[in-house]
Amino acid sequence: MSIRVRFAPSPTGMPHVGVIRTAIFDWLLARHHNGKFVLRIEDTDRSRYVEGAVDNIIGALKWLGMDIDEGPSAGGDYGPYYQSERLPLYYRYVKYLIDEGRAYWCNCTPERLDKIRKEQQAKKMPVGYDNKCWNLGLNGEPGDGVHVLRFAIPPGMTTTFHDELRGDITVDNDELDDFVLLKRDGFPTYHFASCIDDHHMAISHVFRGEEWLSSAPKHKLLYDALGIEPPKFVHVPVILGPDRKKLSKRHGAANVLEYKQMGYLPEAIFNFLALIGWNPGTEDEILSKEQLAELFTVERINTSAGIFDIDKLNWMNGEYIRAMPLESLVERLRPAMSEWGWIDDGFEPWGKEYVAGVCALMQERLKTLVEMREKAFFFFEEFESYDPKGAKKAFKGDDIIDRLSAAREKLEKTEWTVVGIEAAIRETAEKFGVGAGKIIHPIRLAVSGISAGPGLFEMLHILGRKKVIARIDKAIESL
RNA sequence: GGCCCCAUCGUCUAGUGGUCAGGACAUCGGCUUUUCAAGCCGACGGCACGGGUUCGACUCCCGUUGGGGCUACCA
Numbered sequence: 001m002s003i004r005v006r007f008a009p010s011p012t013g014m015p016h017v018g019v020i021r022t023a024i025f026d027w028l029l030a031r032h033h034n035g036k037f038v039l040r041i042e043d044t045d046r047s048r049y050v051e052g053a054v055d056n057i058i059g060a061l062k063w064l065g066m067d068i069d070e071g072p073s074a075g076g077d078y079g080p081y082y083q084s085e086r087l088p089l090y091y092r093y094v095k096y097l098i099d100e101g102r103a104y105w106c107n108c109t110p111e112r113l114d115k116i117r118k119e120q121q122a123k124k125m126p127v128g129y130d131n132k133c134w135n136l137g138l139n140g141e142p143g144d145g146v147h148v149l150r151f152a153i154p155p156g157m158t159t160t161f162h163d164e165l166r167g168d169i170t171v172d173n174d175e176l177d178d179f180v181l182l183k184r185d186g187f188p189t190y191h192f193a194s195c196i197d198d199h200h201m202a203i204s205h206v207f208r209g210e211e212w213l214s215s216a217p218k219h220k221l222l223y224d225a226l227g228i229e230p231p232k233f234v235h236v237p238v239i240l241g242p243d244r245k246k247l248s249k250r251h252g253a254a255n256v257l258e259y260k261q262m263g264y265l266p267e268a269i270f271n272f273l274a275l276i277g278w279n280p281g282t283e284d285e286i287l288s289k290e291q292l293a294e295l296f297t298v299e300r301i302n303t304s305a306g307i308f309d310i311d312k313l314n315w316m317n318g319e320y321i322r323a324m325p326l327e328s329l330v331e332r333l334r335p336a337m338s339e340w341g342w343i344d345d346g347f348e349p350w351g352k353e354y355v356a357g358v359c360a361l362m363q364e365r366l367k368t369l370v371e372m373r374e375k376a377f378f379f380f381e382e383f384e385s386y387d388p389k390g391a392k393k394a395f396k397g398d399d400i401i402d403r404l405s406a407a408r409e410k411l412e413k414t415e416w417t418v419v420g421i422e423a424a425i426r427e428t429a430e431k432f433g434v435g436a437g438k439i440i441h442p443i444r445l446a447v448s449g450i451s452a453g454p455g456l457f458e459m460l461h462i463l464g465r466k467k468v469i470a471r472i473d474k475a476i477e478s479l
Numbered sequence: 480g481g482c483c484c485c486a487u488c489g490u491c492u493a494g495u496g497g498u499c500a501g502g503a504c505a506u507c508g509g510c511u512u513u514u515c516a517a518g519c520c521g522a523c524g525g526c527a528c529g530g531g532u533u534c535g536a537c538u539c540c541c542g543u544u545g546g547g548g549c550u551a552c553c554a
Contacts, residue, residue, distance in 0.1 A: 044554085123480095150552095213549080242489095244546060285491090304486060308490095316504085444514065452515035456514080
């Protein structure tokens with residue numbers, strides 16, 4: 001049997017981290033088995049449809065490097081891949097289900113449903129539809145505006161479904177109510193559409209959030225009524241925020257595309273997300289998509305919810321930044337640097353060599369791409385003030401101006417190489433009979449405005465003699 | 480309220496009826512060092528609780544507690 005998995009989001013907003021993690025599992029299983037990764041858009045709720053949501057979803061998958069084998073933009077033999085375009089397929093099953101006594105039309109109004117629900121709640125009774133229209137033999141048509149189609153749950157028995165991770169789960173049918181298959185507007189509910197589509201798209205494994213666990217028995221019953229074999233179900237654990245609540249904007253960002261904005265690399269996000277709720281069984285955790293796919297098995301997925309630990313993501317992102325060839329880092333940083341006005345569409349006015357030199361110095365100091373802005377601004381911008389804390393420590397002593405001036409003189413004449421610069425500064429320190437730090441720290445502050453950064457000699461070398469001298473002069477003036 | 484799922488360091492997790500319960504992130508300390516990082520070394524820290532079953536339970540069973548989910552003409 002060939003492995004076919006589908007990622008089936010509804011276009012109701014931004015691609016949520018938890019949703020994307022499910023897609024990652026889908027993709028990993030497909031690639032592991034050389035199967036197909038299918039994208040299906042579940043747009044059956046017209047009221048919640050968000051313009052551009054599909055593009056964002058596809059954009060997120062693309063950013064993360066998950067190639068789609070079949071889907072709206074990729075095509076395929078099992079289309080259409082929008083559920084809204086598959087209505088005739090769903091309608092084909094309506095008559096059959098009604099004839100078999102497994103579904104019936106219902107004309108109960110939302111108001112009535114609301115009323116009985118409130119009464120049930122008030123009496124602390126289990127809530128659910130009261131089957132009023134069952135056996136009324138109502139005649140309806142899909143989308144006639146007054147009827148919904150309901151599934152008739154066989155009463156007085158139990159239903160067992162199989163979850164690949166948790167095993168068999170049995171529930172009492174009386175806990176299930178006659179759920180809606182077709183809504184008043186003629187669109188199917190998730191339950192109806194996904195069962196039919198998964199079958200018709202020959203899906204072998206369904207990964208979905210564990211919030212679907214409760215409705216899994218309904219789906220099992222539906223499959224039985226339809227006379228079709230269900231796919232394998234894997235209910236994956238949810239991803240929570242640090243407060244153990246569902247991950248949301250309050251926790252920073254719940255939308256993967258925002259992580260792109262925050263300077264995270266897609267490789268790191270993919271790697272990190274793959275490791276929440278699943279483990280590769282290896283000691284090493286830094287793994288490429290290909291390695292993850294190689295290692296991926298359903299059995300190693302966990303059953304308990306995981307917390308999104310931004311600290312670990314930061315570490316992992318830093319690992320990826322450091323492991324990257326300089327050339328790649330420059331390219332990744334380029335759009336941002338351009339946005340900050342540091343460079344134009346090329347590398348002007350600084351030139352590629354200068355920009356690459358800065359990137360090389362910053363590479364092991366970045367956890368995210370955007371940190372570049374606050375840590376390397378002085379390579380590209382003039383600044384007006386010195387870090388107060390740093391100034392208090394570095395710009396002190398009666399002879400501070402003398403030390404700065406002396407270093408300036410040396411730097412003006414020395415050979416402009418890293419070694420030459422280092423020699424100039426160490427000689428200055430010697431001349432004053434002080435530790436090198438007494439010269440290094442003031443110069444660092446004078447030249448960068450901050451007290452933390454790359455090694456001073458390399459830094460000065462990149463900045464260039466002219467700018468270094470000018471900034472030292474400016475600092476002396478301010479003292 | 481009813482039903483369902485889950486439970487190993489702060490976090491992600493490995494693990495077995497008998498282990499010194501292992502790793503990673505974070506934290507703390509040290510080394511290195513001109514700062515910040517990086518790197519290396521080390522420390523801290525865990526089987527939620529109570530009953531069983533068993534020669535023996537972190538592991539199996541039951542309960543409790545805690546967390547999560549469902550209970551829509553949303554997915």
